[in-house]
Structure formats: C-alpha cells, structure tokens
Amino acid sequence: MNQVEVLDNGVVLNGNLLTFPLSYEDIRALFGEARINVQSDNHCEYFYDELGISFEGATAYLRNLKKQKAYIDETHNITSMTMYVTGENVFAESKTEKRYIGGLKVLNQNMSRDRLYPYILGYGYNSEIKDEQGNMVRQIHMDIVLKVEDERKRKDIPVYDGDQILLDVYIGFRPERPKSDENYNIMVPDESCLIFDTFNFKLAVIQELMYNQEVLKPYFDIYDYMIFKKAHWNLETDKNIRAAVSFFKELPIPASLAGLVKEINMDGSDEIYMQIAPEWDGRDERFDFRKVTKSEMEQFPNLKKMLIFGNERDAESLRKVCDPLGIEVEPMACTSV
Template identity: 30%
Template sequence: MGIFDKLFGSKIENQKLIEIDFTKNGIVLNGRNNQLPVKISILNEIFGEPEEVKTETNVLYIWQDKGIRGFSKDKENIFEVDIQLIQLGQNQFFPQQPFLGSLKIEGTDYKNFVKVSQNDYLFKEYKIGNSEIQVRLTKEEPKLIRSISIDIQEEEEELTQKEDYKLKKISGEKIEFKDFNFKLAIIEELMYNKELLKPKFDVYEFAEITKIKGFSATEGGYEPIPEVVEYFKELEIDKKFAEQVTEIYQDGGNEIYMNVTPQWDGEDDVFNIQSFEDIKHFPNLKKMTLFETDSKVIEELKSKGIEIKPL
C-alpha cells in the first residue's frame, strides 16, 4: 500500500460506496428512497457528521470528505442537496474534497444525462416531476460539470412575481442575440443609461419577490445568479431601440453586472464577449470599451468603423 493509499485510501473507498440517484420524487441514497425535504439524521447515517455553517437565511451542512452539501431552514430537514464534482479550493462554503461516488439522475449516470455544449452559460436546469436539478459549469472551455443539486419545487413556494417583473412579449420585432454577454452590455446601455427598458432591474427587489434561495443583501451573489441570468436571457428587446445604441462601455462597476453577480470582483472573464456577430443589429454603434479582447477581433471591429478601447 502506497503513502497516498495510507493517507486517503479509506476515505476514497468510503466515497465509492455512496450511490446517489436524483429522481422526480426526491433522492435515492444507497438504494433507499427519500423525499425532499429529507431528515438530516438520515443523511448523517450515510455520510457521517457534517460541519455546520450558518448563513443569514439558512444553515449549511457540509460533509467535507464526501463532497456533499445540504441546506436547511430548521436544523432538522434538508431541502436542497448539492453534490460537488470538482474541488473548488479552500472555501468555507464548499466541501474540501469532491464527490467520488456514483451519481445518477433518473437512473442515468449524470455524465450521460447532462449534455454540455459550448453555447451553455454557467449552469443548466432540468425539471423532472417535482424536482428541479441545477447543474453548475466551470467558466473555462471546455466547460466541465462542477456541481449538481436537487431541490423540490413546492407549490406554496411558487409565488407570483410583482407585475413589473413579469416578462412580457413585445409587440414589435425582437433582437435575436448570439452572445449573451453582448446582450448584457446592450441592456446596460438601454436599461440603466438611457432608461428605455423598464422596469430598471434591481436584484434585491427581484430576490425578495421571487424568494431566491441562498441570496440576500448580505449573503451570496459571488457568482451569476441563475434566476437573474434566466430573466435577462428571456427579456425581449425591441429592434426599435437598436438605433439608440451608439456606444458600449464595459466596466466592472456597470449596474448590469452588479445585478447579475452583486459580489463580482471583476477579476475573471465571466462577462467577456466571445462573439461580436450581434453588432449587425446596431447600425449606429461607433464606440466600444471592452474587457480584454483578442487583438485580431479589435482590428476587425476597427475595420467596421468602430472605435475600440480595451479596458
């Protein structure tokens, strides 16, 4: 037996014994069916004692050597189970080791169930029965599955959004965007600078109305909030506004970024524009200040009569 096996072998072997299946009715643990919310005591029997981390709205239970997290509101029941598949380094809110057991979704290995493409953003969602499966992806290409969680959507929690935040179909022709980050830059200009798109989105108001889990004025928001990303993806922008856009200015302090990821530090490239094909929709766009951009792309944009300034 090598030194690695002596130090970590027993933990890895224990993890391999764990079999998890996310289903439309809840979660199957080592062949045992459990509905969500599931008793913490049941998880303790299988995973051992967790580390408890209190947040503003929930209590987070972390099984450090299993790669598993659970969220509770009453210290008795877990309403969401999160499986960490890639280690994220030292962070008090995430397990120290990744999950090494068997993970399935509806009886299918997660790698076969989840289809990841280059066009995916940072997460994917699946609805299976009463269960909501959320898959988080890495930022780098090729995108990898970072974690998978399961939550039960209870009817009483599906609250009606405030009328202002109900997405509406526009009467005119909508702009079809190729690049989501380009769309965010346009929303910054039309919603927050020119105030042509309404309502002016406020993440804290939106979170209170829609009851976003794990996010508040003092909690969460270090990564793009899935519910907010989905809102802006579905937001329709009328082509009549296109001629109003003469400039795009990307900056770490832009309101759009502070609403998508309130705690963003501007140190990564999550909001970098990858495709500039959407320029074709904006005939009066003549100036762009951009996050780090390839020199060839800059020259191509300049050739189209657009003044480019890398940030």
C-alpha cells in the first residue's frame, strides 16, 4: 500500500522526501519517466499512473515563488501534486490510469475531522506548527484539499477507512513569505563612497556587490521594501518602479568595496533588474550603457572584464575609456552593427 505524509514544505511519498518547489528532474530521479501532459505553454502535468499520482508545474508559478522567497531556479516550478483515489472525482481534465491506494498523513497523523473546513472543492484542512508550549506558530506551508462533489454529503462522507484515504486529494505548496528585519533607511557610512556618473553602471556594480557577493547592505528586496514603507505599489509590471530606482540612486557604496569588483557580467535575469521592474523581459535597452567616465572607472583597481548588454558598437564606445585602464569589454550580443 502507498503512503504519503505531508510535511511543512513538502511530502514523503513511499519513503522518498520531496521538498517543494520541485523540478521534473527531482521526481524523475526517484520515480522514473512520467507521462507528460502539456496543457499550455510551459504548463505541464506529470503522471505516474502506477502510483495514481500526478504533479503539476508551470513557469507562471515562478512569479509567486519569487514573491514568497521560495524561488530556486526556472526548472523548479512544480508546486502541487494530486492523488487520484476514487477514479471519479478529479481536479484536472485528465487523470491517472490507476487509482491511488494507500494512506495519507499530515505531520505523521491522520487528518482529524475537527480541522476540516468547507472549501469550494470539498474540504480544506488546517494543520498547525506549534511551539514547545503547544501554542500555534503558523499553518504549514502545504495546502491540502479533499474533493467532495456532492455538497450535501460533505459533513457525513467518510475520509478514511482505517488508514486508507477515501477522497481525492490536492496538495499544493503555499509558502508564507518570511519576515524581513532589513532596515531600508539609507545610512551614509563613516568612510568615503564611490562616485558614479553612469547610473546603469552603478546598477551593474550593485548586482555584483549586493546580490552576487552579498557584501553590500541592505539586501534590497522590492516586496520587503514595500512592507517597510507601508506602501501599495503594483509590482506585477514591466515598468520601472520609481521607489526602487530612487533607492538605488541614493544608496551609498563604500569605496572600500571597490576592490572586490573584478568582473561585471550583465544578464537579463540579474536580481537587480527584477527588483526595479519585476516583470521585465529583457527585451529593451533601459539598463544598457554606452558611455562611462574615466573617473568612475578608475575607482575599481581590480576590475578586468565587463560583459555588457548590447552589441559590438556599444562595446567599442566603452573601450575608449576602459582599454587604457586594462578593462576588457565584450558585448552579450556578438553580432557587429
């Protein structure tokens, strides 16, 4: 008989720990090749018919994972699994060819009826993390839904036969965003700071120091910043968020950190750009720069190479300043213009 146990941020399936979010490689390494149903672009269901279980992932889920600080990479976009128990009531248009036969526990216990609550698809289930005194700290990060088609039977329909689950089950990863203790009030350090004439070059330096090396503080996160400012901005946008731009313009960078910058490798997926424009697709030139000044570049004695947005013409323009300083400049787009 199969056995699923729901944990705080994942499940144990027949003794195999699955921590969400998952990639297809994670589940394939444990259970082999899945039968894959592509519902739409980058939205897939992965069926394991012998188990009576499917997993679901989509690139569209990555946005929420980033918002909740649960993002790993683009491949880890699987956030739910379904157990097809009845062979009748299903959550998706397609289903496994065989039923799930086995148990379901939550934090090593069968689900108690007093924690079931009415849900649009049947029963939802609350499970709590408690402290040593037995006080609730929070709900677990997993959303558990038991499907019941007939609303009139919801109060009476059995959930278990012994340890065997009797209803179809949806288990979704719903992480709670961890609280931040960052202080976003800009503090001027008691030392000299770098001076920038080119804002987009400054952003590239911040990417290296704040997000790659994590030596420049505070570590800026637009969602935490919004909470800190008690603001309500639209973050589902490809437009620049003015408050984020203003923060980075005002942010002082101690000159003592300049020696840590040895390379600049600009990439459209860099964290700095996602903080300024969370939905930016990298297809415009808003973060490019084609000119720098000798004085700002001389502040970086160990900088030897820059990979920049743009083409060969953009690189050539920068080389006029960078070549005499021993800084190699190469464009991401290598075609000549």
